[in-house]
Amino acid sequence: xxxxxxxxxxxxxxxxxxxxxxxxxxxxxxxxxxxxxxxxxxxxxxxxxxxxxxxxxxxxxxxxxxxxxxxxxxxxxxxxxxxxxxxxxxxxxxxxxxxxxxxxxxxxxxxxxxxxxxxxxxxxxxxxxxxxxxxxxxxxxxxxxxxxxxxxxxxxxxxxxxxxxxxxxxxxxxxxxxxxxxxxxxxxxxxxxxxxxxxxxxxxxxxxxxxxxxxxxxxxxx
Amino acid sequence: xxxxxxxxxxxxxxxxxxxxxxxxxxxxxxxxxxxxxxxxxxxxxxxxxxxxxxxxxxxxxxxxxxxxxxxxxxxxxxxxxxxxxxxxxxxxxxxxxxxxxxxxxxxxxxxxxxxxxxxxxxxxxxxxxxxxxxxxxxxxxxxxxxxxxxxxxxxxxxxxxxxxxxxxxxxxxxxxxxxxxxxxxxxxxxxxxxxxxxxxxxxxxxxxxxxxxxxxxxxxxxxxxxxxxxxxxxxxxxxxxxxxxxxxxxxxxxxxxxxxxxxxxxxxxxxxxxxxxxxxxxxxxxxxxxxxxxxxxxxxxxxxxxxxxxxxxxxxxxxxxxxxxxxxxxxxxxxxxxxxxxxxxxxxxxxxxxxxxxxxxxxxxxxxxxxxxxxxxxxxxxxxxxxxxxxxxxxxxxxxxxxxxxxxxxxxxxxxxxxxxxxxxxxxxxxxxxxxxxxxxxxxxxxxxxxxxxxxxxxxxxx
Numbered sequence: 001x002x003x004x005x006x007x008x009x010x011x012x013x014x015x016x017x018x019x020x021x022x023x024x025x026x027x028x029x030x031x032x033x034x035x036x037x038x039x040x041x042x043x044x045x046x047x048x049x050x051x052x053x054x055x056x057x058x059x060x061x062x063x064x065x066x067x068x069x070x071x072x073x074x075x076x077x078x079x080x081x082x083x084x085x086x087x088x089x090x091x092x093x094x095x096x097x098x099x100x101x102x103x104x105x106x107x108x109x110x111x112x113x114x115x116x117x118x119x120x121x122x123x124x125x126x127x128x129x130x131x132x133x134x135x136x137x138x139x140x141x142x143x144x145x146x147x148x149x150x151x152x153x154x155x156x157x158x159x160x161x162x163x164x165x166x167x168x169x170x171x172x173x174x175x176x177x178x179x180x181x182x183x184x185x186x187x188x189x190x191x192x193x194x195x196x197x198x199x200x201x202x203x204x205x206x207x208x209x210x211x212x213x214x215x216x217x218x219x220x221x222x
Numbered sequence: 223x224x225x226x227x228x229x230x231x232x233x234x235x236x237x238x239x240x241x242x243x244x245x246x247x248x249x250x251x252x253x254x255x256x257x258x259x260x261x262x263x264x265x266x267x268x269x270x271x272x273x274x275x276x277x278x279x280x281x282x283x284x285x286x287x288x289x290x291x292x293x294x295x296x297x298x299x300x301x302x303x304x305x306x307x308x309x310x311x312x313x314x315x316x317x318x319x320x321x322x323x324x325x326x327x328x329x330x331x332x333x334x335x336x337x338x339x340x341x342x343x344x345x346x347x348x349x350x351x352x353x354x355x356x357x358x359x360x361x362x363x364x365x366x367x368x369x370x371x372x373x374x375x376x377x378x379x380x381x382x383x384x385x386x387x388x389x390x391x392x393x394x395x396x397x398x399x400x401x402x403x404x405x406x407x408x409x410x411x412x413x414x415x416x417x418x419x420x421x422x423x424x425x426x427x428x429x430x431x432x433x434x435x436x437x438x439x440x441x442x443x444x445x446x447x448x449x450x451x452x453x454x455x456x457x458x459x460x461x462x463x464x465x466x467x468x469x470x471x472x473x474x475x476x477x478x479x480x481x482x483x484x485x486x487x488x489x490x491x492x493x494x495x496x497x498x499x500x501x502x503x504x505x506x507x508x509x510x511x512x513x514x515x516x517x518x519x520x521x522x523x524x525x526x527x528x529x530x531x532x533x534x535x536x537x538x539x540x541x542x543x544x545x546x547x548x549x550x551x552x553x554x555x556x557x558x559x560x561x562x563x564x565x566x567x568x569x570x571x572x573x574x575x576x577x578x579x580x581x582x583x584x585x586x587x588x589x590x591x592x593x594x595x596x597x598x599x600x601x602x603x604x605x606x607x608x609x610x611x612x613x614x615x616x617x618x619x620x621x622x623x624x625x626x627x628x629x630x631x632x633x634x635x636x637x638x639x640x641x642x643x644x645x646x647x648x649x650x651x652x653x654x655x656x657x658x659x660x661x662x663x664x665x666x667x668x669x670x671x672x673x674x675x676x677x678x679x680x681x682x683x684x685x
Contacts, residue, residue, distance in 0.1 A: 068483075068485065068488040068520075108392035114520070161391040161425075162391045
């Protein structure tokens with residue numbers, strides 16, 4: 001995307017940063033981020049463009065089988081590094097506030113890979129992700145969501161006999177008067193969009209890429 | 223002597239400490255390096271590797287990976303590692319055959335050779351399928367048990383007690399319901415006149431799985447304990463609980479693990495290496511006598527994509543060429559398509575053929591990959607298909623297997639994402655006569671004839 005309102009060489013730097021993140025070139029991406037800061041290019045523009053576009057590109061590559069979970073992890077780490085460089089000159093109160101996600105596999109469920117994929121994808125896509133791991137009781141999800149002031153609780157279930165715990169989290173939010181505070185997205189092998197509706201979830205993600213698309217749409221981040 | 227179980231427990235407590243992320247990323251970095259070192263390359267044009275030494279190189283790479291990384295225990299955040307000498311002893315002293323089942327239904331599950339003629343053990347049934355009620359479940363399993371082409375059946379679960387109370391993993395309801403399920407399985411096989419046939423069921427928690435063991439009414443010492451290694455290359459205390467019970471109780475242990483294409487294994491080459499490494503983990507750490515060498519794809523809800531056939535088939539071949547271990551494949555267990563469709567039969571046949579030809583047994587049952595909470599989403603005919611195809615594939619040569627698999631892939635591989643949903647037992651079967659409805663029977667026979675013309679000669683099980 002070429003923007004008319006910035007010099008061409010600045011746009012080139014923003015594109016270079018995006019490309020280096022996608023290529024997982026840590027040294028190159030960090031150097032480019034430092035140049036962006038040195039050239040006094042608006043760091044928020046770099047975050048909203050370079051990093052966001054990189055996330056989209058990586059998501060597409062994952063979908064087409066060009067990259068895999070480890071690449072998502074490395075891209076996520078690199079995005080954090082680059083963001084720290086870019087945010088050096090930004091007053092704390094002006095830093096882009098990320099939407100916060102608490103994610104985990106529900107109680108009784110030890111399967112982590114799907115949850116890891118979604119969490120990493122969300123992180124690459126600009127969310128702040130708190131991963132609670134596996135076999136997470138409802139109370140733990142809710143307490144963490146309160147502690148970090150989460151926007152979204154993401155519940156993974158890979159077994160039909162752990163799906164009831166997705167319902168349990170939502171029911172507990174309701175009984176605690178907290179339902180309105182958090183959006184809830186569910187997913188996992190046996191989970192369906194119909195089940196999401198049945199238990200009162202806000203959304204369903206059929207896979208990691210879809211979860212990111214749905215989450216971004218939920219918060220107007222397309 | 224094989225590594226004692228209590229030594230494994232000690233190493234779980236005292237092995238190298240590391241965070242899970244570090245272990246996971248090690249899988250990625252090391253498999254990438256090992257692919258280069260051993261020249262391992264996936265060729266989509268060759269879903270079955272039928273010549274050359276690629277399987278041997280995958281074996282060496284998998285062995286090296288396991289010796290380097292060990293298995294990760296999330297409970298203790300440590301890696302359980304074993305030495306090369308210890309691994310060699312595990313491989314040398316692991317049984318090459320194990321007896322399963324009892325009386326007239328007893329079978330020997332032994333090491334098989336690639337493209338060999340050795341008998342294949344098939345435990346079919348509808349693996350972990352949810353059922354609406356006990357009577358329907360027992361009826362369906364009775365139907366599965368009647369088929370002489372299967373040596374055992376895998377159980378499922380009734381998702382609600384009294385059709386009201388949800389069964390939840392880790393809760394007391396799980397123990398009660400799984401116990402009642404296996405009692406119904408025993409009644410089903412007794413009714414079928416096959417009281418000694420192999421029964422398997424695996425609850426999400428170890429305590430519920432252990433609770434199913436009861437010589438009179440549940441799982442027996444002649445069945446096996448299913449122990450799962452968590453993907454990828456992990457072992458939890460819950461897994462080891464099952465091992466502990468099986469060792470103390472005197473029941474064979476069957477391990478299972480799936481590498482993940484798209485996970486930390488990354489590409490198919492990495493997934494093949496991890497499939498072998500995790501198989502060695504299953505015998506060394508989980509103390510399995512037999513094990514499944516398997517893979518899944520993070521993006522596909524089927525186990526028989528081209529890449530998955532390559533990964534699982536080559537991993538199985540690697541183990542059978544280089545050891546005398548008892549390998550299970552069950553590649554055809556979870557098609558994307560649903561029961562009552564030709565695609566279900568095509569997909570599962572491809573996996574069953576590759577499993578058998580590469581030297582594996584198939585003992586993990588079958589059902590559609592995603593069934594959600596839909597009850598009774600399977601019939602005895604899919605179980606029969608598993609037995610028929612797996613056993614009929616014994617003795618076919620590589621060229622025939624390759625031709626069959628290519629034929630089958632052409633039938634389904636473009637439809638794995640939007641696979642036909644199929645239908646439930648009620649829609650496919652005459653419940654009173656316990657026979658497939660004419661439409662389903664016709665479909666089954668059509669596909670059977672079709673595959674027969676491609677070179678798979680089906681055995682006659684009518685006597």
